[in-house]
Amino acid sequence: MVVYAGQGDPRRSIELLWRASVAEQRPGPKPGLSVDAIVDAAIEVADEQGMAFSMRAVGERLGRTAMALYTYVPGKNELVDLMYDRAMAELPASYPLDDGWRSAVTCWAHDLWEFYSRHPWMLQVSQARPVLGPHEFAVIEALAAILVSTGLPGRELRGIVGAVNYFVRGAAQTVAEARAAGNATGEGDEEWWYARSAVLLEIEPDLEHRFPMLHVLESDREPVDPELPYLENDAVENFRSGLKVLLDGIEGAVAKP
Amino acid sequence: MVVYAGQGDPRRSIELLWRASVAEQRPGPKPGLSVDAIVDAAIEVADEQGMAFSMRAVGERLGRTAMALYTYVPGKNELVDLMYDRAMAELPASYPLDDGWRSAVTCWAHDLWEFYSRHPWMLQVSQARPVLGPHEFAVIEALAAILVSTGLPGRELRGIVGAVNYFVRGAAQTVAEARAAGNATGEGDEEWWYARSAVLLEIEPDLEHRFPMLHVLESDREPVDPELPYLENDAVENFRSGLKVLLDGIEGAVAKP
DNA sequence: TTGCGACTCCTTACAGCGTAAAGTAACCTT
DNA sequence: AAGGTTACTTTACGCTGTAAGGAGTCGCAA
Numbered sequence: 001m002v003v004y005a006g007q008g009d010p011r012r013s014i015e016l017l018w019r020a021s022v023a024e025q026r027p028g029p030k031p032g033l034s035v036d037a038i039v040d041a042a043i044e045v046a047d048e049q050g051m052a053f054s055m056r057a058v059g060e061r062l063g064r065t066a067m068a069l070y071t072y073v074p075g076k077n078e079l080v081d082l083m084y085d086r087a088m089a090e091l092p093a094s095y096p097l098d099d100g101w102r103s104a105v106t107c108w109a110h111d112l113w114e115f116y117s118r119h120p121w122m123l124q125v126s127q128a129r130p131v132l133g134p135h136e137f138a139v140i141e142a143l144a145a146i147l148v149s150t151g152l153p154g155r156e157l158r159g160i161v162g163a164v165n166y167f168v169r170g171a172a173q174t175v176a177e178a179r180a181a182g183n184a185t186g187e188g189d190e191e192w193w194y195a196r197s198a199v200l201l202e203i204e205p206d207l208e209h210r211f212p213m214l215h216v217l218e219s220d221r222e223p224v225d226p227e228l229p230y231l232e233n234d235a236v237e238n239f240r241s242g243l244k245v246l247l248d249g250i251e252g253a254v255a256k257p
Numbered sequence: 258m259v260v261y262a263g264q265g266d267p268r269r270s271i272e273l274l275w276r277a278s279v280a281e282q283r284p285g286p287k288p289g290l291s292v293d294a295i296v297d298a299a300i301e302v303a304d305e306q307g308m309a310f311s312m313r314a315v316g317e318r319l320g321r322t323a324m325a326l327y328t329y330v331p332g333k334n335e336l337v338d339l340m341y342d343r344a345m346a347e348l349p350a351s352y353p354l355d356d357g358w359r360s361a362v363t364c365w366a367h368d369l370w371e372f373y374s375r376h377p378w379m380l381q382v383s384q385a386r387p388v389l390g391p392h393e394f395a396v397i398e399a400l401a402a403i404l405v406s407t408g409l410p411g412r413e414l415r416g417i418v419g420a421v422n423y424f425v426r427g428a429a430q431t432v433a434e435a436r437a438a439g440n441a442t443g444e445g446d447e448e449w450w451y452a453r454s455a456v457l458l459e460i461e462p463d464l465e466h467r468f469p470m471l472h473v474l475e476s477d478r479e480p481v482d483p484e485l486p487y488l489e490n491d492a493v494e495n496f497r498s499g500l501k502v503l504l505d506g507i508e509g510a511v512a513k514p
Numbered sequence: 515t516t517g518c519g520a521c522t523c524c525t526t527a528c529a530g531c532g533t534a535a536a537g538t539a540a541c542c543t544t
Numbered sequence: 545a546a547g548g549t550t551a552c553t554t555t556a557c558g559c560t561g562t563a564a565g566g567a568g569t570c571g572c573a574a
Contacts, residue, residue, distance in 0.1 A: 020461075026542075026549075028542075028549045032552085033552095055531085056530090064553090066531095071550080071551060126430075144473065145470040153477050154475065158498065159496075160498070162495040162496075166424050166430075167427070170384070195267045196389055199272075200271055200275075203271055203277045204277075204391075211394050211395070216411060220412045238416045238419040241415065241416025242416035243416075245413075249506025251509070252508070252509055253501075253502055283520070284520045284569090284571040284572070285569065285570055286522050289522075311559080311560065311561080312562080313561090324523075324562075328522060333561065
């Protein structure tokens with residue numbers, strides 16, 4: 001199940017995201033935790049266990065019970081929002097345009113790609129409605145800043161920003177989830193693929209005739225890096241050539257009216 | 258949480274996907290259900306309640322308990338695989354090339370886009386490892402058949418197929434999940450956005466100065482269809498202009514070596 | 515005809531989840 | 545010192561997927 005963003009109290013969520021809380025002197029025992037500590041711990045747990053991490057697990061990592069977290073954070077959904085935005089702080093806020101926009105967009109995409117593979121759970125936070133946190137803004141701002149330099153109008157920019165974003169996210173999802181599934185079952189990509197394709201060919205012997213174009217699609221394959229596992233190699237290759245096509249398309253839009 | 262595909266017994270899964278079961282005469286009571294009936298019911302439930310549907314809900318729709326389903330299907334993961342592939346049977350297996358590949362790809366993308374908005378839960382099935390069902394194959398085969406006509410080599414085709422696929426999926430995710438979130442909270446997009454942007458501007462008054470490029474990105478906006486809600490309109494516009502860029506990129510690859 | 519074995523479907527049960535509610539102990543203000 | 549506020553715990557509820565075992569139904573061989 002995907003976790004949907006922004007379902008709680010808007011004011012509370014946004015105040016947390018922008019850390020707009022005033023640290024006044026108050027009665028009662030000193031807080032032993034903090035929102036930041038909780039978010040950091042939750043990110044660590046999610047990096048290890050995926051998005052199916054539990055509030056109990058986060059609490060345990062901090063030496064508390066699950067319920068202790070609810071003093072700082074309204075619920076798991078809001079915590080995920082905070083994790084999402086905080087993790088994005090890892091990404092650069094701007095990219096130099098010295099080598100032109102094309103190179104800058106490539107860097108942006110590459111950084112985001114690597115970021116997703118460090119934090120695969122990010123890919124399971126719904127993208128529908130933005131979290132509206134400062135770092136999410138900064139990441140899009142960085143891409144927008146590059147693309148604005150092409151002089152394209154807002155209407156086209158929005159489509160391009162979306163396309164680049166979707167592309168990186170999608171491509172990252174492919175490797176990230178392949179890796180996650182591999183880890184979960186303990187079998188690497190090769191074994192997974194081998195076991196299934198063997199059964200598949202046995203049950204449906206004339207696969208190649210039923211889907212001849214898929215066969216064409218599989219042709220002309222050569223490993224980019226023999227160190228990497230099967231599907232991952234595939235994904236890297238597809239990422240490169242797909243991004244190239246995308247950039248060519250932008251270039252076309254820049255050249256023509 | 259995203260549902261990962263293909264974690265169970267490979268043979269059992271693939272036999273179910275390709276309906277390779279022999280309906281022999283067997284002892285015991287006549288089956289009151291069938292895999293198809295269960296998959297259909299599950300799709301109906303998922304269309305209504307999203308990917309967080311429960312086995313109990315599916316059983317109830319069929320007048321059975323949850324455990325009755327386990328006679329036909331090994332578990333929820335495998336059921337999701339079957340739902341995924343069966344739903345894809347709705348999509349055309351081929352597209353005419355009479356108006357050229359560009360028009361055909363546009364149709365393919367549009368159909369898939371509409372398909373995802375009919376079955377938003379599809380977007381939450383992991384894409385990492387293909388489900389390897391006949392209809393999933395058919396959908397990719399249809400796109401591949403169009404693109405093979407451009408004469409591009411396999412290496413480039415893979416990147417393009419990936420990019421188009423990711424793009425449609427990503428764009429669809431944006432609307433689908435926006436709609437889902439809206440339904441869940443009962444508030445439409447406008448109210449959602451209004452409530453949050455107001456609080457945001459109150460807490461962070463100089464947003465425009467902190468993220469000037471986002472402001473550029475928001476310029477030049479005009480509603481495509483005033484009937485549609487805010488975010489959805491946005492998504493449709495982005496889909497069109499993003500797809501155009503993508504197609505231009507492919508055209509570039511076709512023209513140049 | 516009878517009994518066996520395979521089969522469908524049910525009930526019960528368990529461990530895990532997010533979190534509501536209530537209780538306890540710590541601390542500041544008056 | 546009293547009272548109010550807060551941090552955190554314990555307990556509990558309803559939900560989830562599914563393991564285990566039992567009840568009833570049917571085909572077939574003896």
